[in-house]
Each structure stands twice: as structure tokens, then as C-alpha cells.
């Protein structure tokens with residue numbers, strides 16, 4: 001462990017010890033699940049976790065969230081579907097995934113072979129029934145710590161309006177899934193709403209055990225030369241450092257509006273970013289886009305967060321949650 005205090009000699013040969021460093025407790029509790037530290041990899045940036053086994057010591061992370069799972073496999077959108085912007089990234093992957101059955105048969109056994117890891121399954125559907133079906137199937141799978149419901153998905157039965165942008169529709173889908181889920185339910189909020197407190201409260205009232213936010217912001221980019229959109233889908237989700245200040249404000253607003261734990265997401269790449277989200281009210285955080293430029297980013301972040309806490313003589317990282325001081 002990195003916390004050992006070593007003795008050292010000063011000039012006169014006298015044996016002295018440095019001032020003892022406080023013991024550091026990096027653990028946090030989200031929805032009844034203990035994470036060894038607050039750093040998780042976000043859905044869509046970390047595959048199904050197993051792909052990262054050779055580059056990341058997975059059991060160093062607080063946890064990770066697997067790619068969003070739907071009832072049927074999905075091929076996603078045609079390319080181009082990724083574009084780098086100033087301080088951010090646009091994506092319109094189109095929720096490509098292997099489907100819940102292939103996840104259970106092919107990915108889950110591999111995940112269950114890895115010791116001491118915590119992972120959540122991210123779930124989405126195009127109707128309430130689809131969300132319910134996916135969760136019902138996952139209930140039979142072993143080793144999953146919790147479900148994270150991606151509600152930024154269009155409800156095809158309600159004219160394509162996203163579940164997460166309408167508090168009533170959000171309440172209905174979360175209540176329905178909560179009734180059948182055998183594991184804690186985390187609701188991942190869309191930032192593309194007028195009032196974050198309103199949707200956060202709708203999720204809590206429907207029985208969510210925690211909320212996570214934010215998902216990506218609807219955005220676009222145009223090639224001035226060709227006069228064409230940079231992304232085949234025309235609009236795409238913006239993520240990365242560009243969104244951090246807005247995400248931070250939304251996490252702060254959501255944390256004030258609910259009593260359940262909040263997981264902060266949006267442009268996090270440094271230990272200071274993590275601390276800012278904790279101070280704003282988050283209990284844990286998720287890291288997405290930074291994994292695309294450095295696949296080891298989450299593990300490096302755990303190391304630098306520990307270092308930050310030791311340097312600031314923090315004894316329990318969970319004490320930082322909600323610690324923002326407003327004069």
C-alpha cells in the first residue's frame with residue numbers, strides 16, 4: 001500500500017520519523033454498494049470491461065459501467081460517428097451493442113472470472129417494455145452489482161421524445177423497472193432538459209436508489225468546406241472537458257434536490273475534477289471520454305486522487321461529498 005511511513009536519517013545521524021500521514025479511506029457507498037474508491041469508468045467508453053483487462057488493473061477501480069444493453073443487438077449508426085471538437089468529442093454511435101443475450105452468454109462469464117471487480121450494467125430501450133425485458137433477463141445473470149438506466153433514449157411509442165426529458169415518462173419507466181429489478185437501480189439523467197431538479201426528483205420518487213448525471217449534450221459540427229455535417233446522424237452527443245462546468249452545475253443542482261446518492265459525470269480527467277464533483281454533492285464519479293485518449297486514465301486517476309487526498313490530509317474521501325462552501 002502507498003501509505004507506509006518510512007523512517008529517515010537527518011544530518012546528525014539521529015533517527016527521525018516524518019509527521020505521520022493520516023490513514024486514508026477511499027471507499028464510498030452508492031445505493032448500498034461499497035466501492036473501494038469513487039472512480040468508475042462510464043458506459044460507452046469502456047466496452048464490456050473485459051477489453052481493458054490487459055491495460056488496466058480492473059480491481060484498482062471503484063468500478064465500471066458496461067456499454068448500454070438493449071433487448072436485441074444493435075449495429076449503431078453508419079460512420080462518420082465520432083468527431084473531435086475543441087476540448088470535447090461528438091459521438092453518434094447509435095447505441096451499438098451485442099444485445100442482452102450475447103452479453104449474458106459471452107461477456108458476463110469473462111467478467112465473473114475477474115476477481116474483486118464491481119460493474120454495473122447500463123440498460124436502455126425504445127419502449128418501457130423493452131427496458132423491463134432487458135432488466136428481467138439481466139436479473140438471471142450473476143455478479144452484476146447494479147443497473148444504470150440510460151433514459152436519454154427516444155421513446156418510439158411516444159413520438160421519439162426522450163424518456164429522460166419528460167418527468168412523467170421518466171417516472172413511469174423508472175417505477176416499472178424498479179418493480180422487477182432485483183438489484184439497485186441507478187437512473188442516468190439526460191442533461192438535455194430545462195430543469196434538472198425536476199427530473200432528478202421524478203427519478204427519486206419513482207424509486208431510484210441513486211442517480212447519475214450527465215449523459216451527453218445534443219450538439220453538432222459542420223464542415224465549412226463541404227457544407228456537410230461532420231457526423232452522419234447530423235446531431236451527436238458532446239462529451240469531454242468542454243462539458244465539465246455545465247455538468248458540475250447540474251450535479252450541484254441535482255444533489256440539492258434529492259436525498260439519494262448522486263454519481264457525477266462529465267469531462268472528468270484529473271484528481272481536481274473529481275474533487276470538484278464530490279464537493280458539488282457527488283458520492284462517486286464516472287469517467288468517459290478521457291478513456292479514448294488514454295485507456296489507462298481511470299487507473300491513473302485513482303493514483304492521483306489518492307495522492308491529492310494524502311497531500312490535503314483527507315482521512316475519508318466520503319467526507320468531501322457536498323463540502324462546497326458558499327459564503
Ligand SMILES: Cc1cc2nc3c(=O)[nH]c(=O)nc-3n(C[C@H](O)[C@H](O)[C@H](O)COP(=O)(O)O)c2cc1C
Nearest residue numbers: 042043044068091150214215239240266267288289
Ligand atoms: C462514444 C460514447 C458512447 C457512449 N455510450 C453510452 C451508453 O451506451 N450509455 C450511456 O448511458 N451513456 C453513454 N455515453 C455517455 C457517457 O457514459 C458519459 O455520460 C458522457 O460521455 C459524459 O462523460 P465524459 O465527458 O466523461 O465523456 C457514451 C459516451 C461516448 C463518448
